[in-house]
Amino acid sequence: MSDTDLQARGTTLSGDTDAEEGAPPPVQTLPLDAWHRARGGRMVEFAGYHMPVQYEGIMAEHLWTRESAGLFDVSHMGQLTFTGENVVATLEALLPADIAGLPMNKARYSLLLTEQGGILDDLMLTRQDHARIYMVVNGATKYDDIAHMIEHLPDDVTLNLMEDHALLAVQGPEAVAALARVVPGVDALVFMQAAAFAWQGHDLWISRSGYTGEDGCEISVPAEAVEALADALLAQPEVKPIGLGARDSLRLEAGLPLYGHDLDEETTPVMADLGFALSKRRREAGDFPGAARIAAEREGGAVLKRVGLLVEGRQPVREGATVVDADGSTVGRVTSGGFAPSVGAPIAMAYVPAALAAPGTTIQLAQRGKVHQATVAAMPFVPHRYFRGVK
Known part of the structure; x- marks a missing residue:
């Protein structure tokens, strides 16, 4: 999909629809929708998608993840790539991260900020090579994020929404060992490191990261292969499917904020206790949106x-x-x-x-x-x- 197509889609999905004015957009389905239902997933609407809130119970799923390995479908998230020779400078103009100093195949947490220092979204980005950045943004805000970023992208930087990919997460103390039996070599990764892997003729992008506070990985997989991969993971004795309910209680115990609840446009990184996302070089340069207010709050407190x-x-x-x-x-x-x-x-x-x-x-x-x-x-x-x- 071209950046022109994305601009049109981003504008449409941020407010205008072909349906009657005022009608909510239709709820979308994930590539694994039927898979979840067949395994007893109780589906609810979340971030514009039908998603499983639980299978056997939130408490049991939460504790299983803490003790073994949980499989989460997070395909509602927005997977984006940015390509172009000036991609690093372009994204540094929007984010407070030190992307230029980020080693290849390393991930970093960052924030999309307003000019007043408020948080439009929190996100994860990975430097895949000198001219390519992979980014994951929140599902509920992805089209607004895309529209915002397109406004600031020069012609030589292209944004692609990976609509043909799903995203799985396997989390817990036994997660990486279970995944390594399916995709050999992933256990060589360390926290916030990513790499490309081949699996049954498909290209996977796997990062050792997650949203539970546990060890684990997130797996970007072509949508056509996600059911086979989910089945292969679920065949491992340590792995069970886990719903949104346990994902929320796990991230809350881990002290991880959720956009739209703990973070919003009225919240600054200093208020949110996310100072680690403001790299030293960028703070000193003060060349990102909201830098003046953020510097004042760092000095005097929020x-x-x-x-x-x-x-x-x-x-x-x-x-x-x-x-x-x-x-x-x-x-x-x-x-x-x-x-x-x-x-x-x-x-x-x-x-x-x-x-x-x-x-x-x-x-x-x-x-x-x-x-x-x-x-x-x-x-x-x-x-x-x-x-x-x-x-």
Whole structure:
């Protein structure tokens, strides 16, 4: 697909449709839709797609992933490639990442920012060679992201949406060993490293990364081959299919923010505690969108800050609950919350005033007329278990 085609599609899918004005766009299906249903997946609408929320139960799927290996279908995500001799400089004008200093086949987390320093999306990018970048963006925002980036792309840089590819993730302490029996050699990768592999005549792009806090890999695979690959993975005794519900509880325990909930255009990287995504060279140059505001917040602090919360009792506090002061006035908001199976207690993420952000601080949360006590906790709630190489 050409960048001209993408511009037309991005504009259409961001607001204009051929349907009646005001009608929602049709819900799309994933390449594995029938596969999920045949295995008992309970389907829900998420990010414009029918997706499995669970198979045998969120708690069981969560704990299986922490103990063994879970297979996730994340094909709703946007897989993009950018090609052209000036691709690095072009993307550095949009993102705060040091792409020029990124080794080949290494991945990096970054942020698409507004001119005011707000977050349009968070994403992963990999430098495949000097003139080619592979990027994964969130499913709910991918067409808006594409439209935004196309506005800033010069004629000599081409953006391609990989609509003919699916994306799988296999996560957990046994995930890489199971995958290596299907695709030999993947166990040589370390965290945030990627490589191309051949499998049954198909080209795969595999990165050792994920969204659960566990070791594992994400696999870009041609859509025509994804069912065979999913079957091969599920044939491994360590692997079970896992739905959206457990994916959410796993990432919450891992302290990983979800765009549209914990991140949005009103949130800056400093507020979100994502300073690691602002590379030193780029901070010093101040040549990315929102750099002035972000520098000021790094120097003087942000008014609000994303924190983790341990909630007293057994009742979860959900997104939308408010952080209140002693007078009952709203001073912050909960952006994600639920029961954490591995922690054995309710946890949450919230934006609170900087004065309340230190671990150990006691705060009050209001939800449906009831006040809950919570304590600010360091994140992640469970340790990350990424494989960074043998020490």
